[in-house]
C-alpha cells in the first residue's frame with residue numbers, strides 16, 4: 019500500500035498501473051458472519067487476500083432459516099456459491115400471506131421458475147448453517163489462513179494511511195483498511211461513531227426448526243413459503259434443508275422482557291400461549307417444536323447511520339445497517355454489501371476511492387430498506403388481518419427490492 023501513494027493520480031493508464039498495487043492492500047474484515055464472509059469471498063475472487071478476524075473460538079451459525087431473495091442470490095452466485103445453493107437450498111414454488119385465525123391464503127404469489135424468469139435468479143430458502151458452511155469452506159479453499167478465530171476486536175488506531183487493530187487476546191494487526199462486519203451490536207461501529215441508541219420495539223421474536231417427521235402424515239405447507247398476519251402477532255414459516263425442517267420466526271407484541279440475544283432458549287408453553295388463537299395449520303408445527311430448538315429474543319430498533327466510513331475504516335452488513343427482521347432482508351443487504359465492496363476495490367485505484375465508491379453505492383439503498391423494515395413492523399404486527407389483501411401487501415417484492423443485482427449495478 020505504501021507504493022500506492024507514489025502512484026500518479028487517476029486516469030485509465032494509472033488505473034491499470036495501480037491494479038497490481040491494490041491487490042496487495044491489507045484488508046482486515048472484523049466478523050465472520052454471512053456478510054463478512056461474503057465480503058471475503060468477493061475480494062478473494064477478485065485477487066485480494068483479506069484476513070477475517072472472528073471473536074468466536076469456533077465458527078457456527080444459529081439454527082434458523084434464511085431467505086435468499088433474487089437480489090441476494092445474484093450476490094451469492096457472484097461469490098461462487100450458486101451450485102452449493104442449488105444443492106442445499108429449497109426453492110418454494112409459491113409464497114403468500116395468510117390469515118392467522120382462518121389459515122386462509124390472502125395473497126398468493128409465484129416463485130420457483132417465475133422468479134428466475136423475472137429477476138434472473140431464484141428465490142431460495144436455506145438453513146443458515148448450510149449457507150455459512152458453504153462460505154467458510156470456500157474462503158478457506160482460497161486461503162487456508164484467511165479466518166483467524168478467537169480474535170475479538172477491541173479497538174483501533176489510524177496512523178497515517180495505516181490502521182492498527184487490537185484484539186481482546188492481546189494480538190495486534192496492521193492493515194491498510196478495516197471493515198467492521200461484526201453484526202448488530204458492532205464494536206467497530208461503536209469505535210467509529212459511538213454507541214447507537216437502541217429502542218425496544220415492544221415486540222419479541224420466537225424462532226424454531228421443526229423436523230418434518232414430527233408432522234402428521236400428508237402434512238403440507240401451502241403456500242410453501244408464507245407470512246401470516248394477525249392481531250399484534252405475525253409469523254414467517256417455510257421449509258429448509260431439502261424440505262426436512264420447517265423454519266419459523268414468529269413475532270408477538272409483548273412487554274416486560276428485553277433481552278436481545280439470539281441464543282436464549284424459551285419454553286414451548288410460552289410460545290403456544292402467545293399463539294393460542296392461531297389456526298391449527300400453524301399450531302400443528304409450533305406445538306411439535308423440539309424444546310431444545312425453541313428460542314426468543316427482544317427486537318430493538320436503531321436509526322440509520324448518516325455516514326459509515328471514517329479514514330481507513332468502514333462498516334458492512336448489520337454493523338452498518340442494523341435492521342428489524344420484518345422484511346427478511348438483513349442478510350440480503352449484507353450479501354449485496356460484500357459483493358459491492360469487492361467490486362469497488364477492484365475498480366478503484368486507491369483505498370480511499372474504493373471506500374468512497376462503496377459507501378456511495380450502498381448507504382442509500384440500505385437506509386431505505388432499514389426504514390421500510392421498520393414500517394413493515396406496523397403492516398405485519400398491526401391488527402389488520404381482516405382487511406389484508408394484494409393492495410395492502412407492500413412486501414419486499416412489491417417494493418422492487420428483488421430487482422437489484424449487486425453484480426452489475428454501477429459502482
Ligand SMILES: Cc1cc2nc3c(=O)[nH]c(=O)nc-3n(C[C@H](O)[C@H](O)[C@H](O)COP(=O)(O)OP(=O)(O)OC[C@H]3O[C@@H](n4cnc5c(N)ncnc54)[C@H](O)[C@@H]3O)c2cc1C
Nearest residue numbers: 049051052053073085170171200201335336346348349350
Ligand atoms: C428472525 C430473523 C429472521 C431473519 N430472516 C432473514 C431472511 O430471511 N433473509 C435475510 O436476508 N435476512 C434475514 N434476517 C437478517 C439476518 O439474519 C442478518 O441481517 C444477518 O445475519 C447479518 O449478518 P452479519 O454478518 O452482518 O452479522 P452477524 O451474522 O451477526 O455476524 C457478525 C459476526 O461478527 C462476529 N463478531 C461480533 N463482535 C465481534 C468482535 N468484537 N470481534 C470480532 N468478531 C465479532 C460475530 O461472532 C459474528 O460471527 C433475519 C433476522 C432475524 C432476526
